[in-house]
Amino acid sequence: MEKYSPQSIEKKWQSKWLDENVYKTEMDEKRPKYYALEMFPYPSGNLHMGHVRNYSIGDVLARFKTMEGYNVLHPMGFDSFGMPAENAAIKHGVKPSDWTYSNIDNMKRQQREMGLSYDWDREVLTCRQDYYRWTQWIFQLFYKKGLAYKKKAYVNWCDTCGTVLANEQVEDGKCWRCDSEVVKKDLSQWFLKITDYADELLKDLDKLQGWPERVRIMQENWIGRSEGLEFELEVPALGEKIAAYTTRPDTVYGITFLALAAEHPLVEKICEANPEKAEAIRDFVKEAQNQSDIERTSSESEKKGIGTGVYAVNPFNGNEAEIWVTNYVLADYGTGAVIGVPSEDQRDWMFATKYNLKKIITLQPKDRELKLEEMTEAYVDKAGILVNSAEFNGMDIKSAMQGIMDKAEKEGFGKRRVNYRLRDWLISRQRYWGAPIPVIYCDDCGEVLVPEDQLPVQLPEDVKFEQGSVSPLAQSEAFVNCTCPKCGKPARRETDTMDTFICSSWYYLRYTDPHNDKMPFDKEKVNYWAPVDQYIGGIEHAILHLLYSRFFTKVLRDAGMLSFDEPFKRLLTQGMVLKDGSKMSKSKGNVVSPEEIIGKYGADTARLFILFAAPVDRDLDWSDEGVEGSFRFLKRVWRIIEIFENQIKAGADEYDIKALTPEEKELRHVLHVTLKKVTDDLGERFNFNTAISTIMELVNAFYKFQNNDKLNPGLAREVSVNLIKMLAPFVPHITEELWAELGFEGSVHQQKWPKYDEAATQKDEVEIVLQINGKVRDRIMIPANISKEEMEQAAKDNQRVQELTEGKTIVKMICVPKKLVNIVVK
RNA sequence: GCCGAAGUGGCGGAAUUGGCAGACGCAGCAGACUCAAAAUCUGCCGUGGUAGCCCCACGUGCCGGUUCGAGUCCGGCCUUCGGCACCA
Numbered sequence: 001m002e003k004y005s006p007q008s009i010e011k012k013w014q015s016k017w018l019d020e021n022v023y024k025t026e027m028d029e030k031r032p033k034y035y036a037l038e039m040f041p042y043p044s045g046n047l048h049m050g051h052v053r054n055y056s057i058g059d060v061l062a063r064f065k066t067m068e069g070y071n072v073l074h075p076m077g078f079d080s081f082g083m084p085a086e087n088a089a090i091k092h093g094v095k096p097s098d099w100t101y102s103n104i105d106n107m108k109r110q111q112r113e114m115g116l117s118y119d120w121d122r123e124v125l126t127c128r129q130d131y132y133r134w135t136q137w138i139f140q141l142f143y144k145k146g147l148a149y150k151k152k153a154y155v156n157w158c159d160t161c162g163t164v165l166a167n168e169q170v171e172d173g174k175c176w177r178c179d180s181e182v183v184k185k186d187l188s189q190w191f192l193k194i195t196d197y198a199d200e201l202l203k204d205l206d207k208l209q210g211w212p213e214r215v216r217i218m219q220e221n222w223i224g225r226s227e228g229l230e231f232e233l234e235v236p237a238l239g240e241k242i243a244a245y246t247t248r249p250d251t252v253y254g255i256t257f258l259a260l261a262a263e264h265p266l267v268e269k270i271c272e273a274n275p276e277k278a279e280a281i282r283d284f285v286k287e288a289q290n291q292s293d294i295e296r297t298s299s300e301s302e303k304k305g306i307g308t309g310v311y312a313v314n315p316f317n318g319n320e321a322e323i324w325v326t327n328y329v330l331a332d333y334g335t336g337a338v339i340g341v342p343s344e345d346q347r348d349w350m351f352a353t354k355y356n357l358k359k360i361i362t363l364q365p366k367d368r369e370l371k372l373e374e375m376t377e378a379y380v381d382k383a384g385i386l387v388n389s390a391e392f393n394g395m396d397i398k399s400a401m402q403g404i405m406d407k408a409e410k411e412g413f414g415k416r417r418v419n420y421r422l423r424d425w426l427i428s429r430q431r432y433w434g435a436p437i438p439v440i441y442c443d444d445c446g447e448v449l450v451p452e453d454q455l456p457v458q459l460p461e462d463v464k465f466e467q468g469s470v471s472p473l474a475q476s477e478a479f480v481n482c483t484c485p486k487c488g489k490p491a492r493r494e495t496d497t498m499d500t501f502i503c504s505s506w507y508y509l510r511y512t513d514p515h516n517d518k519m520p521f522d523k524e525k526v527n528y529w530a531p532v533d534q535y536i537g538g539i540e541h542a543i544l545h546l547l548y549s550r551f552f553t554k555v556l557r558d559a560g561m562l563s564f565d566e567p568f569k570r571l572l573t574q575g576m577v578l579k580d581g582s583k584m585s586k587s588k589g590n591v592v593s594p595e596e597i598i599g600k601y602g603a604d605t606a607r608l609f610i611l612f613a614a615p616v617d618r619d620l621d622w623s624d625e626g627v628e629g630s631f632r633f634l635k636r637v638w639r640i641i642e643i644f645e646n647q648i649k650a651g652a653d654e655y656d657i658k659a660l661t662p663e664e665k666e667l668r669h670v671l672h673v674t675l676k677k678v679t680d681d682l683g684e685r686f687n688f689n690t691a692i693s694t695i696m697e698l699v700n701a702f703y704k705f706q707n708n709d710k711l712n713p714g715l716a717r718e719v720s721v722n723l724i725k726m727l728a729p730f731v732p733h734i735t736e737e738l739w740a741e742l743g744f745e746g747s748v749h750q751q752k753w754p755k756y757d758e759a760a761t762q763k764d765e766v767e768i769v770l771q772i773n774g775k776v777r778d779r780i781m782i783p784a785n786i787s788k789e790e791m792e793q794a795a796k797d798n799q800r801v802q803e804l805t806e807g808k809t810i811v812k813m814i815c816v817p818k819k820l821v822n823i824v825v826k
Numbered sequence: 827g828c829c830g831a832a833g834u835g836g837c838g839g840a841a842u843u844g845g846c847a848g849a850c851g852c853a854g855c856a857g858a859c860u861c862a863a864a865a866u867c868u869g870c871c872g873u874g875g876u877a878g879c880c881c882c883a884c885g886u887g888c889c890g891g892u893u894c895g896a897g898u899c900c901g902g903c904c905u906u907c908g909g910c911a912c913c914a
Contacts, residue, residue: 213830213831214829214830214831214908214909217829217830217909218829218830218908218909218910220829221828221829221909221910221911222909222910224910224913226913226914228914244914245913245914246914247913247914248914259914296912301912303912328912329912329914330912330913330914333913333914334913334914337914338913338914339914340914341914345914347912347914348914419913419914420913421910421913539908539909542909543909612838612839612850612851613838613839613851613852614838614839615839618832618839619907620838621837621838623837623838623852625837625851625852625853626837626838626851626852628852629851629852630851632851632866633851635865635866636866639866680842681842684842685842687842689838689839689840689850689851690839690840690841690849690850692850692851693839693840693849693850693851694849694850695850696850696851697849697850700850703867706867707867767846768846769845769846771845771846771894771895773894773895774845774893774894774895775895776846779846811894812894813894814845814894814895816845819845819846820845820846820895822845822894822895823894824894824895
């Protein structure tokens with residue numbers, strides 16, 4: 001055998017796998033299916049270590065499940081619409097498509113150099129017509145079901161990106177992509193009605209037991225369900241009613257004012273009703289709207305308001321409550337109007353104190369009596385007895401709540417209501433490089449869908465890209481001008497494209513039937529392969545992509561296109577790859593390039609290190625010395641096979657196990673313990689790091705025989721064959737090479753995963769620990785299967801135990817079979 | 827502020843059901859091979875006492891508890907990281 005040289009071995013096998021198309025997958029009803037999926041990347045140009053980690057995890061799983069006998073679907077593609085391509089066009093004058101496709105070519109080459117077992121025939125590119133045609137088709141499906149609609153609203157706008165953003169894409173009041181401040185704009189935009197599914201999206205989180213709990217909790221918080229009462233307050237001066245929502249109906253007798261959002265639709269009418277204050281109110285509204293999103297939504301910022309001199313009537317007791325226009329009430333949550341109950345809500349307390357508004361106590365704790373003049377803050381505990389609340393006086397909170405809501409419903413001015421924090425998904429983007437929204441506007445017919453046989457609405461090629469200008473699509477006369485499909489008159493196309501998160505909300509379904517040109521996917525195929533059995537990706541998608549995909553799956557299910565409720569059965573959120581304790585980034589200069597590492601040590605070493613260095617779901621600090629260690633291990637594997645090459649080839653698959661020496665029996669024991677542990681770690685627990693460390697122990701045990709040329713050939717063969725098979729999912733090239741080198745037929749990756757011999761994992765003799773009062777005092781070897789009494793006797797017979805218990809009374813003895821005897825003495 | 831996760835040698839980490847704390851790897855030290863170095867192989871490697879071993883004490887963020895026995899369970903803190911944050 002020659003020296004281990006990853007560069008030549010890896011190239012050789014990669015082209016062989018590619019030429020022979022060994023990772024091609026077809027439906028097969030005879031075998032159980034397994035769908036392993038890594039989140040597809042954005043084609044930024046190069047793979048980074050996060051990708052390497054993601055794909056290494058997925059590849060081990062796909063290869064392991066294949067060896068276990070599953071029919072494994074393991075596809076890859078590119079989330080290839082999006083801003084960076086357009087920015088490249090603006091900056092360097094390259095076409096977004098050219099930029100994108102050349103990046104894809106480069107990244108695919110890098111993926112191939114990693115030795116990943118993808119079925120490339122199923123590749124999905126979201127920017128290709130054969131894909132976005134169906135993205136548009138699905139949009140139209142949503143439209144026909146009333147789940148896509150256009151409305152005017154105060155939306156999040158990023159000036160740098162020149163487009164609107166979804167709520168989920170605003171982080172701390174800043175754009176998720178470019179970090180610039182987000183402002184509010186009043187625009188007419190397309191939305192998807194995800195709120196229709198809020199309840200199911202929340203409820204079905206219970207079905208996702210294979211997801212990390214924290215992701216489920218994050219989604220739960222994001223959806224933010226609350227129950228309460230919505231009721232109407234009359235405003236005699238306007239001849240109107242204002243609806244308010246509260247989760248504390250028990251406090252309604254304490255209302256002393258009504259707070260409105262600055263954007264509340266009745267604000268202008270209130271100004272008209274009270275001309276004296278109109279100007280001041282309008283100024284206040286303007287000021288509030290000029291505040292940035294961060295200022296307005298921070299809990300630290302000052303709560304301001306202006307009294308309008310117009311009053312609303314509390315329907316419960318007829319009391320008047322002045323209407324205040326404020327900067328803190330959100331226009332798009334609840335009704336945009338909030339009751340002010342100073343004594344039982346801390347924010348209302350501060351607001352009322354600041355503006356000298358009345359406070360009424362309507363809730364008294366059981367153990368003390370509250371007095372307004374002694375109180376310095378609101379009483380917010382949800383415990384006590386109602387006072388000042390008419391017929392509800394003396395009730396506890398729970399019954400008062402029900403009674404008050406019953407009253408509102410009976411008298412017809414209010415209703416129980418569930419509210420969600422989740423808002424509808426704003427999907428229009430004023431950008432070029434995305435799937436055009438397939439809608440036409442006609443002066444006579446209004447909004448008209450582009451007929452299905454005219455899909456896709458294609459992106460025009462002859463457009464200009466300029467910094468800061470309006471969308472290139474809106475400037476393209478040839479694109480905008482069209483005829484109305486209904487009446488044939490001149491009409492205009494929608495020039496907005498879809499949020500790229502739409503494209504990635506269904507790609508995992510397309511993989512099951514990627515070449516279908518009649519439908520997005522065939523029902524039978526999608527139901528065979530999907531849902532995804534194991535999804536692997538970064539935690540950054542905990543809400544965005546994972547919530548949207550769940551929504552899409554449910555809508556497509558309701559449309560009869562598939563028959564499951566959730567797209568991803570199990571989810572694994574991998575940790576980040578760090579260097580020197582912080583995230584790799586160009587600005588910090590701590591980037592380690594996968595290409596360099598693969599060039600120097602080979603893909604097998606890179607994969608092995610990244611899987612060995614830390615548990616998959618934890619952050620991993622990159623270590624150059626650690627990589628050396630992984631490389632060293634592979635060289636050790638290579639050499640030990642080389643040392644025993646002759647025995648392995650001479651050995652038989654069936655041999656006389658009874659003839660083994662005690663040392664050889666021990667090696668065989670280690671082998672089968674390793675098999676058991678590795679199988680368990682890969683299949684049940686995703687403990688790749690400990691699976692590898694166990695294999696290292698096996699190799700260490702094998703090395704004990706390195707100078708022993710009398711090692712039983714059958715055993716040498718058994719150990720080597722199983723060692724190679726166990727390593728195969730992790731390091732596919734070196735194992736394939738060793739497999740061939742030893743003269744075995746076919747690919748190691750098409751072998752059956754080895755079974756362990758239960759008998760060999762047991763031992764005749766075990767070492768147990770002798771404890772006195774819980775402290776280890778000695779260790780002895782005893783037969784594995786002796787009785788409790790025999791164990792106790794063996795412990796008592798032990799010389800050290802006798803020395804240390806001399807003159808003391810044995811109170812108790814605890815025996816744990818095969819582990820320990822604890823003697824409690826006084 | 828609310829919710830969640832984590833805290834173990836010089837470092838990454840292991841300990842699956844409450845049962846030998848520190849597997850495996852990195853770094854370090856020593857030896858073998860070598861003219862020498864690299865590579866490789868072997869051994870040592872938590873702290874302190876004793877200074878060779880044996881042995882003893884201490885030790886999993888801190889304080890307390892349950893238990894024959896706690897890194898693991900319970901109560902109370904501290905620190906770090908992540909998510910949400912005027913949601914009425």
